[in-house]
Amino acid sequence: MTKTVDIEQLQTTKSEKLLALVLAVFLLIGGVWAYQEIDDRVRSALPAREATPAEQQAIRALDRAQQRRFGADGAVRQARQELELRRETYRTALDAGEPAAALRVRYRAAERTHEQARADRAAATQAEVAARPAAAAAQERLHRDVEERRDRQELVILALRIGAALVFILAAYVLLTRLRDRGSRWSRSPDRPSSSPPSSRSLSRSTT
Secondary structure, eight states: OOOBOOHHHHOOOHHHHHHHHHHHHHHHHHHHHHHHHHHHHHHHHSOOOOOOHHHHHHHHHHHHHHHHHHHHHHHHHHHHHHHHHHHHHHHHHHHTTOOOHHHHHHHHHHHHHHHHHHHHHHHHHHHHHHHHHHHHHHHHHHHHHHHHHHHHHHHHHHHHHHHHHHHHHHHHHHHHHHHHHHTOTTTOOTTSOBOOOOOHHHHHHHHO
8 A cells, every 4th residue: 555645745836925924923923023022111110219318318428528628639639830930939049149038938938838738738638538428328338229129120021021931832832732722733743644535556456
């Protein structure tokens, strides 16, 4: 007995190939969209914590103290340069035996300016040191809470993405099962033999 194979099991039309390609592209686009959409939705639903008014005040106080100290450092450098210039001018006049009363006044004024700039810098440094502990504690709390919220976001995103993947797999399985139940050519096994009419030789033998 010869075995014949149904032509449907061996041939696939161009329209069916195109349909399979379109479905694959659609599923790929849908998966990428769902992957990113889950990330956006979770991050918008679980936003990072904002700093409280007390934390903001502590951080701003440290920023102001640092800016004040930076300005004081610049004032000290400028006053030192002016003092060195006035001192050299005054010393040159003394060495040359020239009148230096006015230069001496300017030199003493530069000394007072320099001392005042140093005092201002010391005060600014103390203010910065005093403001640093509260600001550091506020920044540490904020950073810890932000990291905890971020970890929670990542956990929820991972769980939802796994769930979405399972849904896609289950949907594909259900679709395949329905195609098999309906006897679609997409789900038929090519190994299943099909019935064929008896040959003329077998008919003649049975007659004999």
